[in-house]
Amino acid sequence: MKRTPTAEEREREAKKLRLLEELEDTWLPYLTPKDDEFDQQWQLKYPKLILREAGSVPEELHKEVQEAFFALHKHGCLFRDLVRIQGKDLLTPVSRILIGNPGCTYKYLNTRLFTVPWPVKGSNAKYNEAEIAAACQSFLKLNDYLQTETIQALEELAAKDKANIDAVPVCIGPDFPRLGMGSSFDGQDEMDIKNRAAYNVTLLNFMDPQKMPYLKEEPYFGMGKMAVSWHHDENLVERSAVAVYSYSCEDDLNATHQHCVLAGLPPRFSSTHRVAECSTGTLDYIVQRCQLALQNIRDETDNGDVSLKSLEPAVLKQGEEIHNEVEFEWLRQFWFQGNRYKKCTDWWCQPMTQLEELWKKMEAVTNAVLHEVRQEGVPVEQRNEILTAILASLTTRQNLRREWHARCQCRIARTLPVDQKPECRPYWEKDDPSMPLPFDLTDIISELRGLLLEAKP
Numbered sequence: 001m002k003r004t005p006t007a008e009e010r011e012r013e014a015k016k017l018r019l020l021e022e023l024e025d026t027w028l029p030y031l032t033p034k035d036d037e038f039d040q041q042w043q044l045k046y047p048k049l050i051l052r053e054a055g056s057v058p059e060e061l062h063k064e065v066q067e068a069f070f071a072l073h074k075h076g077c078l079f080r081d082l083v084r085i086q087g088k089d090l091l092t093p094v095s096r097i098l099i100g101n102p103g104c105t106y107k108y109l110n111t112r113l114f115t116v117p118w119p120v121k122g123s124n125a126k127y128n129e130a131e132i133a134a135a136c137q138s139f140l141k142l143n144d145y146l147q148t149e150t151i152q153a154l155e156e157l158a159a160k161d162k163a164n165i166d167a168v169p170v171c172i173g174p175d176f177p178r179l180g181m182g183s184s185f186d187g188q189d190e191m192d193i194k195n196r197a198a199y200n201v202t203l204l205n206f207m208d209p210q211k212m213p214y215l216k217e218e219p220y221f222g223m224g225k226m227a228v229s230w231h232h233d234e235n236l237v238e239r240s241a242v243a244v245y246s247y248s249c250e251d252d253l254n255a256t257h258q259h260c261v262l263a264g265l266p267p268r269f270s271s272t273h274r275v276a277e278c279s280t281g282t283l284d285y286i287v288q289r290c291q292l293a294l295q296n297i298r299d300e301t302d303n304g305d306v307s308l309k310s311l312e313p314a315v316l317k318q319g320e321e322i323h324n325e326v327e328f329e330w331l332r333q334f335w336f337q338g339n340r341y342k343k344c345t346d347w348w349c350q351p352m353t354q355l356e357e358l359w360k361k362m363e364a365v366t367n368a369v370l371h372e373v374r375q376e377g378v379p380v381e382q383r384n385e386i387l388t389a390i391l392a393s394l395t396t397r398q399n400l401r402r403e404w405h406a407r408c409q410c411r412i413a414r415t416l417p418v419d420q421k422p423e424c425r426p427y428w429e430k431d432d433p434s435m436p437l438p439f440d441l442t443d444i445i446s447e448l449r450g451l452l453l454e455a456k457p
Helices: 007-023 038-045 059-074 130-162 187-196 283-294 313-336 349-374 380-408 411-415 442-455
Strands: 049-052 079-085 088-100 105-108 111-114 201-207 225-231 242-244 247-249 259-262 268-274 297-300 306-308
Touching: 059 130, 059 201, 059 268, 079 111, 088 105, 088 111, 088 411, 111 313, 130 187, 130 201, 130 242, 130 268, 283 313, 283 349, 297 349, 306 349, 313 349, 313 380, 349 380, 349 442, 380 442
Parallel strands: none
Antiparallel strands: 049 247, 079 088, 088 201, 105 111, 201 268, 225 259, 242 247, 242 268, 297 306
16 A cells, blocks of 8 residues: 655655755745746746636626535535545545545545546436535536637647747637647547547545645745645646646646645635546456456355366465455445445445455455365475465465554544444454454464475475
């Protein structure tokens, strides 16, 4: 669960520290719209930051979205996330909710958020309140609108780029001329642009700076308090756009430039539409992974014991890795957020029950593997190959179970409202007859390491 920073991230952090050391008690200069050079520098340095004038957005859509924000806030659907930053558990100052395609998730700061589904065609989502249903419909409508606007903006950027025009208009009003695809675009360009604007989720944010006295100061420019510090949005499709009601970052701007959110004074909402990188982040994906792991089951008895088709180390290794994936990337992530999603919808209840049942079968598979390596007469070489294949995953499982259990008991977790309190799930006591293996794997791991040592000459 604890992610190792990449070389690029470490270098970026080192640059930040060097810059702060150089600044000491001074600030970097910056421009505001009142400065003469502001528009010139925007066009020159930030052509991929697009601002739409408020008047260009249909008034009816403005009204619907505002009502949707207030409805979700009234029904208590926005939550501060208990995230992990540099090994510490912290509550985000900003309250959030993820709305998007059914079964989609979005991960940030080691936290996987699960979508409250918007009512796309074929969706069978049921909502707890009619106002919540209407709000999700409004954000789907906003998403469609922003997707169209983004495609047009990307077309304009691409057309200017192909024409070798450096200056790209960034403050685009309602009368700005539209550029179509034209003859300079081929089918691949068109598909690429549509994919980069295929927003599948929106992360809604609410902040009330007057009730946030613990905010940090902006460290480089002296701009005041920050609700969100400097960062790149993570877990997005490469070079995809980010549309915020009401500005957008096109092309690779999010990858090449960081941004922060200044706290300001009045309470406010935002809707941040993203192309979440969902290759490993959808319900369909993780169900298919579980089914792949369970293909190794030959027979299953009434009491839950299983026999295996294969003891090939590669097959066993893959199964144990999927076992960890569903437990720590899905089940524990979901239940760590308490019962918050039930405030809006019960959409995730049945899928999580299904995933837990599949995970429990994987516990039986692990137990079957352990039974095999403990058998007398197993060739030493085969036993060692099996142990080597599974030991790393079991050790990771033990370490992460300890970590998640501790996170659920941390001081901040204990202060949360009942419906938001983290639940350490799955969890079971040592002698639970329904479980084939203990929650704490310390003794099993020691036993397996001992078997490996015995085999060494």
